[in-house]
Amino acid sequence: MNMKSTKILVRIICFLLILMGGIGNVQAHAGLVDSSPKDGELLHHNPGQLSFAFTEVLEADLVEIHLYDWNGEEVKLERPKLQPGDASHVHVSLPPDLAEGTYTAIVSVVSEDGHPVEERLIFSLGQKSAHVAEPSQKQADPTYLILLRFLTQSILLVGGGLYLVACLAQRYGLPSFAQSLGRGRPIGWLLMFIGLTSLWFVYDASLPAASLTTALWQGNVSVLSQSPFAIMLLVSALLLLLLGVPGMITGWYVAVWLLLIVTQAFGGHAWGLSPLWLALLLRVLHVLSIALWLGALAYLLLHRSQAQRGNEAFKHFFLRLVAMAALVSLLTGILMLWVQTDLAKMLESWMIWNDLLVVKLVLVLLMLIVAYRQRNGWLGKHVLNEKRLRWEVVFGILAIFAGLWMSQMPYPG
Template structure:
């Protein structure tokens, strides 16, 4: 067991030393002024447009001159009617080069930051970068470490609770059923870790969120982040799991709810339908918890048997345990494959992004676990007992590393699938065809075809809206590119469900309208 503790410690040190800050799920689409632009006069506003809605009160924008000195701004604030656009008003700026440093929180609760430069009148050749103390990056690393500890402990502890319950029902050996030791210490680690997660997350957010909540009493900010809601739900489950004197099913359910809550802290909100994405994640988490819990239970049982000198009655355990481990591993693998296919596609997986590399690492470690499990199962069947505790510990270590890769993946932007859109509308004379080659956040090209014998319209306009974000764009004129063929640049400024309306005006004074909705996937790579 001491080696396991050393293994966990080494993994944490690696995470502290090598993990990058949390990756963003909100992409910066455009800025005013543009990055690198030279404007002739001081701009009236500095604006940034993102691929997702931002959270009011959790945005920040700082401006520095070419000497690294801070310049006071009025704002920032979100643009009325467009929660994906942040703006601030600078004072009158003299000629020179300026650096705007921004930080925001996207709709799914993930913080992101960046910067861009612009010049007024002239471009300075020797600008000085704003001074950064590295506090934000350090908080991100500490938060990643705590998340790994809390989520790993939670999954293993939940799996152990379920294994212990199954063991009592199946008449397993006492060493295998006695997995409830040090429950208080485990509970304290999880509860203290969850509180630390919430505080560190607030401290890492823009807009002085920690001060806003506790000093100014703006408690509504806690409900604006799915991550904080997830942490709060897990805390409630842990507190309820500590209530004494309840029936055994109560505690099993509380641990299950705490594990299931992990599915709602990130990527699931950028995928349609959300319920299916969350279902795959819940199954994946349950499979991992059972798998790691079973491994940990075996390790602890062998450790107790070695200390006591008593032999484990393997015969009452092997057949059902092997089936349970097979079910848990199959659930983890199949649900993992399903959620990967749902949120991206195989064509863009292996392009070197962090998320793809981590996926490959997780698959390799899972393969190692399966190979070790098969080897031990065959030996178990042949000799009637587990003959290699070392192999079992290595399987556990591979599981711990795979869990580390999974936590890192949950903080990394995944590659968006390359999908297209096509819709055919029936019309009086023919069928109107609408196509979008790439369905993703940003400005996309919409092609509208009015094939013969349909009368060609004299004017075509497209209006897009996103009612849940209160976004209603002005009508966009479509440009004629050929006989009966029109194109328009459509700004899908965030992920989610959009509605578009095509209005065609004909020479005889008649009009035709075509309407549809489409879903823009989110959570893709940062731009």
């Protein structure tokens, strides 16, 4: 990285730090701030309804409330309704003949960032039950969604980064994207399309109340717009179809690949943050830098023998590109952590999210260590170590997995 590029990057970072100086932390998922009755409250009379107040505006078709008695059996309720004039409040009527005992209310909503959120409230009517069974409702298992996101978006990011790097590497006499993958290109395209389609249905099944597939078929924009993740999947599928159009100029495919990579930044926690534009900008830069970093490593792994044959111009270009991508990835990751979390609360209450953060940081550190040793070997002995390249790619893929898992969980604070 030359001095001019370093100065520009430092100025951008300083600008972002100044902007973030006045940013307060907000919840990345919809959170319950008030309820009637209160959690654990003992009521002497039937309140007539359950009321919940959230930190965000809700969509009526994506709200679901279930009530269970002390035996874990469900009590039938009417459809919940939003409070007129304040869509962050939702209420549901209670049956007038509700028996005395302890009840568990479970309210499921979709937050502004498209993530399903579930809140529980326990209250008693007349008297507390001696024994309270777990509700019979089965919670959605996020495992399949996380694995599908990992597989699909890993292929997409590495493939997109590989294409962009291959376009640049052609200037130095190295193989193109088509020459690099050959018959693997249609297979990769098919895997991405199957992955996006499967993600849609798995995600749809995890949401309360309304079906996104039904909303899409009926053209219900208000329901679809409540989920940025669903919009991200639809746009990604459209871009993937455009990517499959044959015979277009190189600029067409470069633009579509760039849009496809950047689109992956719009399906996460950023939508619940303020200012929104800064949160999205950090995510776009983070995702794009990761794609370039891993795409560059994948390209070098495919053409290791050709790259180390005295091609000094490509060597210096590649090292500058990877250094810049690694630096931007690391810095935007730190800035995103600063914007999206309350660091004090994060340290006070240790969660699985914190463990994943530590794992991701260790993996990135290992990538940097391996990259530094690879750089020294390439510059000194003019030799690329294939084993180190493979490990660097593996560490990067695992870091993506940790990051995607974190994105499916509420941020601390």
